[in-house]
Amino acid sequence: MFSDADVAALYDLLNPWNPDRRSEDRFYFPLVMSSESVLDVGCGTGAMLKLARERGHRGRLVGLDPDRAALDRARRRTDVEWVEGTAADARRGADFELATMTGHAFQNLLTDDELRTSLTAIHGALRPGGRFAFETRHPQVRAWEEWTPANPNDVVDLVDGAGRAVRYWHDVDAVVGDVVAIRGTVAKPDGAVLRVLRESLRFLDVATLNAFLVEAGFEIQAQYGDWDRGQITDDSREIITIACRM
Incomplete structure (x- = not known):
């Protein structure tokens, strides 16, 4: 047998969260550490938020994910709030300063309706001026x-x-x-x-992605084609976005 719990453990082995060694983690971690309240959408086993707490984050940290086995693993740390649910379940009026969606989890939003519902919910969970940081692979x-x-x-x-x-x-x-x-x-x-x-x-292209964000009430604050914050070019592998709630 290779159980759901085994799958969650395997995910951590395949994707170790380490901002000291991994450029994508190094991009997100300062955003998390400098924000007093963070909602990590699609948090999985919660590695990012757990490390933030270990390294001294004293604000509100909430991880949201529909995978119960992953959350069981995340809940080994009890000083972070873990919520079972999808992006569309993000609670309106929660007043987060930052929402994140790492590990290309944004690409699991497959239909136009799912994208709209999820982006509307994330927008509603942020305070005015709050930011949503995420990445998607450039098609x-x-x-x-x-x-x-x-x-x-x-x-x-x-x-x-x-x-x-x-x-x-x-x-x-x-x-x-x-x-x-x-x-x-x-x-x-x-x-x-x-x-x-x-x-x-x-796999959404830049124009299509940005249209969904604007429709949901976001303003594009910055977009990058790589984890060193380079501009998006004809050979960029990523579309890394920081969007702001208007």
């Missing part, structure tokens, strides 16, 4: 074409928390419009499959 580089076991950089071998040697890789099942359906396979080193994880991701 122009077609990142999904690299998600294949034929790409050695997409195959990860590791030992999980239970001491099991496992291998993890992706396959793309379908590309329909701007939505890509993928499979993540957890297997033994000999290829025997332990668990298959399915996910769909939406």
